[in-house]
Amino acid sequence: MATTLADDLRPLHHPHSWVTKYVWSQDHKVIAIQYSVTAIAIGLVALVLSALMRLQLGFPGVFPAIQPDNYLQFVSMHGMIMVVYLLTALLLGGFGNYLIPLMIGARDMVFPFVNMLSYWLYLLSVIVLVAGFFVPGGPTGAGWTLYPPQAISEGTPGHQWGIATMLVSLAIFVAAFTMGGLNYVTTVLQARTKGMTLMRMPLSVWGIFTASVMGLLAFPALFVAAIMMLFDHFAGTSFFMPTMQSMGAVTSTEGGSPLLFQHLFWFFGHPEVYIVALPAFGIVSDLISVHARRNIFGYRMMVWAIVIIGALSFIVWAHHMYVSGMNPYFGFFFATSTLIIAIPTAIKVYNWLLTLWRGDIHLRVPMLFAIAFIFTFIHGGLSGLFLGNVSVDVPLSDTFFVVAHFHMVMGVSPVLVIFGAIYHWYPKITGRMWNETLGKIHFWITFLGVYAIFLPMHYLGILGVPRRYYALGETAFIPQSVHMANEWISIAALVVFAAQSLFFINMIWSLFRGPKADPNPWGAASLEWQTPQTPPAHGNWGPKLPVVYRWAYDYSVPGAPRDFIPQTEPRA
Amino acid sequence: MPIAVAIAMLVLGSVAFHLFSPWWRTPLASNWGSIDSALDVTLWICAAAFILLNLFMAWTLVRYRHRAGHRAHYEPENSSLEMRLTFWTAIGIAGMLAPGLAAWGRYVSVPQDAAIVEAVGQQWQWSFRYPGPDGVLGAAGVKYITPDNPLGLDPLDPFGRDDLLVEAGDLHLPVGKPVKVVLRSKDVLHDFYVPEFRAKMDLVPGIVTYFWMTPTKAGTFDILCAELCGTGHHEMRGKVVVESPKAFAAWQAQQSSFGQILAEAPPAALSILLIKANACIVPATWSIR
Numbered sequence: 044m045a046t047t048l049a050d051d052l053r054p055l056h057h058p059h060s061w062v063t064k065y066v067w068s069q070d071h072k073v074i075a076i077q078y079s080v081t082a083i084a085i086g087l088v089a090l091v092l093s094a095l096m097r098l099q100l101g102f103p104g105v106f107p108a109i110q111p112d113n114y115l116q117f118v119s120m121h122g123m124i125m126v127v128y129l130l131t132a133l134l135l136g137g138f139g140n141y142l143i144p145l146m147i148g149a150r151d152m153v154f155p156f157v158n159m160l161s162y163w164l165y166l167l168s169v170i171v172l173v174a175g176f177f178v179p180g181g182p183t184g185a186g187w188t189l190y191p192p193q194a195i196s197e198g199t200p201g202h203q204w205g206i207a208t209m210l211v212s213l214a215i216f217v218a219a220f221t222m223g224g225l226n227y228v229t230t231v232l233q234a235r236t237k238g239m240t241l242m243r244m245p246l247s248v249w250g251i252f253t254a255s256v257m258g259l260l261a262f263p264a265l266f267v268a269a270i271m272m273l274f275d276h277f278a279g280t281s282f283f284m285p286t287m288q289s290m291g292a293v294t295s296t297e298g299g300s301p302l303l304f305q306h307l308f309w310f311f312g313h314p315e316v317y318i319v320a321l322p323a324f325g326i327v328s329d330l331i332s333v334h335a336r337r338n339i340f341g342y343r344m345m346v347w348a349i350v351i352i353g354a355l356s357f358i359v360w361a362h363h364m365y366v367s368g369m370n371p372y373f374g375f376f377f378a379t380s381t382l383i384i385a386i387p388t389a390i391k392v393y394n395w396l397l398t399l400w401r402g403d404i405h406l407r408v409p410m411l412f413a414i415a416f417i418f419t420f421i422h423g424g425l426s427g428l429f430l431g432n433v434s435v436d437v438p439l440s441d442t443f444f445v446v447a448h449f450h451m452v453m454g455v456s457p458v459l460v461i462f463g464a465i466y467h468w469y470p471k472i473t474g475r476m477w478n479e480t481l482g483k484i485h486f487w488i489t490f491l492g493v494y495a496i497f498l499p500m501h502y503l504g505i506l507g508v509p510r511r512y513y514a515l516g517e518t519a520f521i522p523q524s525v526h527m528a529n530e531w532i533s534i535a536a537l538v539v540f541a542a543q544s545l546f547f548i549n550m551i552w553s554l555f556r557g558p559k560a561d562p563n564p565w566g567a568a569s570l571e572w573q574t575p576q577t578p579p580a581h582g583n584w585g586p587k588l589p590v591v592y593r594w595a596y597d598y599s600v601p602g603a604p605r606d607f608i609p610q611t612e613p614r615a
Numbered sequence: 616m617p618i619a620v621a622i623a624m625l626v627l628g629s630v631a632f633h634l635f636s637p638w639w640r641t642p643l644a645s646n647w648g649s650i651d652s653a654l655d656v657t658l659w660i661c662a663a664a665f666i667l668l669n670l671f672m673a674w675t676l677v678r679y680r681h682r683a684g685h686r687a688h689y690e691p692e693n694s695s696l697e698m699r700l701t702f703w704t705a706i707g708i709a710g711m712l713a714p715g716l717a718a719w720g721r722y723v724s725v726p727q728d729a730a731i732v733e734a735v736g737q738q739w740q741w742s743f744r745y746p747g748p749d750g751v752l753g754a755a756g757v758k759y760i761t762p763d764n765p766l767g768l769d770p771l772d773p774f775g776r777d778d779l780l781v782e783a784g785d786l787h788l789p790v791g792k793p794v795k796v797v798l799r800s801k802d803v804l805h806d807f808y809v810p811e812f813r814a815k816m817d818l819v820p821g822i823v824t825y826f827w828m829t830p831t832k833a834g835t836f837d838i839l840c841a842e843l844c845g846t847g848h849h850e851m852r853g854k855v856v857v858e859s860p861k862a863f864a865a866w867q868a869q870q871s872s873f874g875q876i877l878a879e880a881p882p883a884a885l886s887i888l889l890i891k892a893n894a895c896i897v898p899a900t901w902s903i904r
Contacts, residue, residue, distance in 0.1 A: 390700065399675045
């Protein structure tokens with residue numbers, strides 16, 4: 044049984060004014076909303092950038108304002124914003140902050156002040172990132188991977204100031220994440236309420252917890268890489284810079300290794316994929332279980348799968364580098380480790396399907412998103428096996444197949460979970476209900492639209508169409524039909540882009556005009572739905588902390604009067 | 616209900632798209648059929664999983680949809696089912712990994728009799744170098760580069776004198792002969808990519824990288840850059856002409872060697888070249904011997 048530090052008598056940081064309640068707030072729920080709103084706002088910038096990219100790819104030459112430099116800047120900023128500033132921040136800073144204390148029965152994070160600092164540093168990192176759009180030369184166009192030497196060399200847009208704001212912003216982000224991550228990990232380990240053992244925690248918490256531990260181990264690699272590149276850029280060091288030519292002259296750098304950066308970047312970058320994926324895995328498990336009215340199938344296996352995936356993800360990074368020029372013999376090891384990780388991942392998929400199997404499936408909007416996630420994740424997970432399988436990767440790497448794969452698996456899939464999760468917890472967070480019809484229209488356009496965008500891209504990649512190309516030009520192996528496909532993909536992308544307005548209209552309108560929500564509209568068993576007030580008040584639990592008697596998945600227990608038993612209900 | 620239909624239709628639609636879409640691999644023009652067949656094996660195993668899992672889901676969504684009076688089955692776990700699924704997954708994974716690794720084993724073992732050719736990348740063009748009659752590429756380095764020595768050969772290295780240089784021209788290869796393509800970059804990362812050959816590899820400034828292949832089909836193919844290298848990345852194109860050994864030999868006879876270029880260079884240019892080569896700090900040079 045877990046011991047708890049968060050006893051009832053713990054003094055709380057009571058807010059005394061509007062400013063301490065909503066701005067310099069130390070309440071995890073307010074910080075969660077601050078994180079989420081900021082992440083979604085910057086995510087909208089990335090969404091606009093993707094629309095601009097699609098305009099160029101679908102209709103080359105029609106928009107003379109989009110030059111090759113601009114295109115590469117859109118690509119780079121879109122990628123970095125989506126992966127780091129939207130997905131990581133929203134899943135951990137947003138959902139992590141909101142759900143952890145409520146799901147484990149704590150009054151708040153264990154370090155509320157550090158938690159507040161985490162958000163404000165994150166906001167600073169976003170401001171520095173956005174500043175990149177306004178510095179001379181614009182933001183970096185080195186790709187989200189920021190590979191040196193080109194990231195800081197002539198010929199790459201933003202190689203002077205854009206890259207600097209990007210690197211500084213990333214360093215600040217890592218500091219912000221570290222404050223948040225330490226908080227999430229410590230809170231899960233130390234502040235669980237009486238009865239909330241580790242193996243009774245909802246899988247959302249397991250996913251967020253494991254991702255936080257991974258972040259604490261992986262982000263330092265990005266941090267040092269950013270600092271080292273800043274030194275190369277401004278102090279004349281040669282960590283990543285070999286003797287090379289730049290604008291016809293030999294540089295003063297000597298002996299540095301571009302591959303070293305790639306290793307550091309992907310030592311962060313691959314776990315990063317799972318830092319995004321694991322919280323999504325956890326959350327979607329809970330959505331499926333609640334809306335299928337059935338316990339999550341194979342809970343213990345699901346927990347172990349999360350932990351094993353997290354651990355294995357640290358020894359697969361060089362599968363991003365099969366054709367990077369590293370020692371080719373590494374390929375054998377990294378292909379094997381990469382394909383082994385498919386096994387625990389497949390177990391998770393099976394268990395989601397087996398949770399639906401023999402369930403009592405309510406097809407509400409959050410569940411529709413969860414089902415769509417299973418579909419896109421199966422697709423994206425399987426296409427990953429092509430790229431992990433070393434020799435198969437050789438023709439596919441740096442083509443649209445890669446673009447299709449990672450968008451399906453770590454773009455579309457987590458975003459579908461995020462939508463599902465927002466629809467799912469919105470009534471708890473706001474106390475109001477959204478509009479079902481708008482939610483369904485938003486779902487259908489988004490789900491079918493993204494598949495129309497990304498399915499054909501796999502085939503363009505198998506044909507050999509390279510990624511990060513401003514224009515395909517006259518290329519013998521690329522038939523006219525590819526240009527047509529690009530047009531259609533762009534049209535689908537613009538439709539999906541426009542459909543997101545339905546989501547925002549629904550969320551904002553419902554915030555003021557939505558019908559009052561039931562405290563537990565889905566009949567969920569986990570702790571966050573059992574709060575005395577909806578939305579939960581400061582301190583979450585009123586005078587007394589809840590006591591937990593069972594796991595979070597007692598749905599449709601034979602003989603029980605209702606089809607769920609809250610975690611707080613004592614055993615008979 | 617519509618979601619179950621949608622999932623099933625998407626599965627069927629994906630299969631139909633695979634069968635009827637006009638986009639598939641370019642016709643193979645090298646020895647790397649083993650890469651293509653590893654891709655095929657991966658595809659068949661993954662396609663089977665994709666179809667089975669999603670159709671199972673679609674069926675489940677219909678069969679266990681919410682109806683009045685219906686209640687879900689309570690079953691926390693089923694270890695033997697989970698074990699069997701894990702086992703079959705592992706078999707599937709091993710089934711695709713084996714041909715993948717086998718092909719990689721060939722990819723990393725360059726045949727002894729492979730000819731050597733060097734591709735040099737710079738923003739944003741391709742140049743090539745052949746080792747000449749001695750079969751050895753002379754040492755080269757960025758610091759040797761002058762207008763008369765654009766590929767940066769070491770003028771003092773006797774092995775380099777007979778090297779044939781093709782600056783910003785086409786790469787020619789004899790059909791049917793294995794070739795080790797040695798890759799060198801003058802500035803940033805690039806990637807030598809000919810879709811019809813399947814093989815590709817990055818060019819990394821500071822080191823020499825390589826891959827090998829045997830062109831099996833005569834013809835002219837596009838060389839693209841597949842590693843983002845700046846504003847002109849999409850315009851960094853070249854051509855590779857695969858031809859009969861006879862035509863190749865005739866073409867080679869017309870190319871000028873480094874020695875010839877030096878002989879024709881004005882004396883002033885030559886002295887600049889030699890000063891660079893004799894500079895006190897001689898940088899690490901790149902060579903493949």
